[in-house]
Amino acid sequence: MKREFTDILIIGAGPSGMVSAGYLQQHNVQLKVVEKQRFPRFSIGESLIPRCMDNFAEAGLLETIDKHGFQRKFGARFIKNELVGEFDFSQKFGEGWDWTWQVPRADFDNILAEEIASRGVDIAFETEVIAADFTKENPVITIQHKNGEQTEIEAKFVIDSSGFGRLLPRLLDLEKPSKLESHSSIFTHIKETNRPDGKEGELITFEVLETEVWFWYIPFSNGKTSLGFVAPTAWFDQFDEDPKVAFNQMISKLNYYNGRFDDYEPEFIPKKIKHIAKSVKSLYGKNFALTGNSAEFLDPVFSSGVSFATESGLKAAKLALKELNGANVDWQAEYEDYMNEGIAVFSSYVKDWYNGDLQDIFFHRSPNPEFKKQICAVLAGYVWNKENPFVKKHKRIVGSVAKFINL
Ligand SMILES: Cc1cc2nc3c(=O)[nH]c(=O)nc-3n(C[C@H](O)[C@H](O)[C@H](O)COP(=O)(O)OP(=O)(O)OC[C@H]3O[C@@H](n4cnc5c(N)ncnc54)[C@H](O)[C@@H]3O)c2cc1C
Numbered sequence: 001m002k003r004e005f006t007d008i009l010i011i012g013a014g015p016s017g018m019v020s021a022g023y024l025q026q027h028n029v030q031l032k033v034v035e036k037q038r039f040p041r042f043s044i045g046e047s048l049i050p051r052c053m054d055n056f057a058e059a060g061l062l063e064t065i066d067k068h069g070f071q072r073k074f075g076a077r078f079i080k081n082e083l084v085g086e087f088d089f090s091q092k093f094g095e096g097w098d099w100t101w102q103v104p105r106a107d108f109d110n111i112l113a114e115e116i117a118s119r120g121v122d123i124a125f126e127t128e129v130i131a132a133d134f135t136k137e138n139p140v141i142t143i144q145h146k147n148g149e150q151t152e153i154e155a156k157f158v159i160d161s162s163g164f165g166r167l168l169p170r171l172l173d174l175e176k177p178s179k180l181e182s183h184s185s186i187f188t189h190i191k192e193t194n195r196p197d198g199k200e201g202e203l204i205t206f207e208v209l210e211t212e213v214w215f216w217y218i219p220f221s222n223g224k225t226s227l228g229f230v231a232p233t234a235w236f237d238q239f240d241e242d243p244k245v246a247f248n249q250m251i252s253k254l255n256y257y258n259g260r261f262d263d264y265e266p267e268f269i270p271k272k273i274k275h276i277a278k279s280v281k282s283l284y285g286k287n288f289a290l291t292g293n294s295a296e297f298l299d300p301v302f303s304s305g306v307s308f309a310t311e312s313g314l315k316a317a318k319l320a321l322k323e324l325n326g327a328n329v330d331w332q333a334e335y336e337d338y339m340n341e342g343i344a345v346f347s348s349y350v351k352d353w354y355n356g357d358l359q360d361i362f363f364h365r366s367p368n369p370e371f372k373k374q375i376c377a378v379l380a381g382y383v384w385n386k387e388n389p390f391v392k393k394h395k396r397i398v399g400s401v402a403k404f405i406n407l
Helices: 014-028 051-058 060-064 105-118 167-171 232-240 243-251 305-324 329-355 357-362 367-381 399-404
Strands: 002-011 031-034 069-075 075-080 083-088 101-102 123-125 128-133 140-144 150-160 183-191 205-210 212-219 225-234 271-272 288-292
Touching: 002 014, 014 031, 014 051, 014 105, 014 305, 031 150, 051 060, 051 069, 051 305, 060 105, 075 105, 075 357, 083 367, 101 399, 105 123, 128 167, 150 167, 150 305, 167 288, 183 232, 183 243, 225 232, 243 271, 271 329, 288 305, 329 399, 357 399
Parallel strands: 002 031, 002 150, 031 123, 075 205, 150 288
Antiparallel strands: 069 101, 075 083, 128 140, 140 150, 183 225, 183 271, 205 212, 212 225
């Protein structure tokens, strides 16, 4: 079999892999990216949060993204019956970006990949990693090209950014059940030809149908809009088997958005993803690191996926470079413990969302302005800032505040 050599092999050209690649390319590292699909390809995960702007900036990708005129996102709105909780990222605790984008991912991911390729990085599209051997001094990865031919790639380090493909977790028996409840999702796009002007047609909104059931409205600058539902997996059983019929049945349950989407045909048959949350036994091993969805995925409710994917992609790239340069890397402390800190904060908020405590705070008629700023910083993705009491005391603070305001 043909054999190639590279210093770093990245599996997957999603945002996680492209942020790793952007950082490493800027440091003149020899690298190769292998991507199973042909781009542009659909992906879900369309609402970004401000923290990912720091990561795109460090990977040198921000200016390229900015040129494409994606819909800017300055905050988010949550609606439950007549109650509204709105967050403005400029009104958050601490430092950080005040805005980000909401993006159709097919276009967005394609722009990132084209930019990285234009800088001379070798991205092999329609090429799938099918095996990995980590027993030798250097990992040997087997890839299969579109024509069925195979090549072995010997790399000094492998960054697995294969998303829900979860390549190394599957091949190396690293999968672990998530501690979060089992939720599923169904979603599609519409061409919203009669979109209201201003905020109503721009602001990302989450409508809560029941404490554990919510709907997203994400308008894009290209005139299309993403609509989706997230709920406990069993909730979906009450609807028709046909996803298009089922989606319409769910849409008819909306309150705030009732009637708004009745005249639109879905752009594609609504897609369903079951059992969203994913976890692993370890985020790294000898000569490899897992990043993005290949590592951990919690829940879409706070739009943290791409931020986590780019944070881990950037961190793994920095540490891999350090190791390549002969320095000792403590992957447990410098990677896994660091990433787990952020994961733990978001996990607390996901649990507090679905048990209703966070919703009690969001929908309170006279919210405490300081608490709101501190929660807003968490929603913006600044979950490593321990000066924020809502980060530092994440395990208990939401429950305590909810109890207090409900008295
Ligand atoms: C219902 C739902 C809603 C979501 N909403 C949001 C949101 O609003 N905001 C947000 O930030 N996140 C959201 N997410 C999460 C978001 O989708 C992911 O966190 C994000 O896309 C992860 O990026 P990634 O780079 O890790 O993986 P991906 O973007 O999935 O990229 C992985 C790439 O790896 C490739 N690949 C897979 N296997 C192989 C292989 N064997 N060989 C070669 N290539 C391979 C795939 O083709 C793919 O292109 C949502 C997730 C779900 C399920």
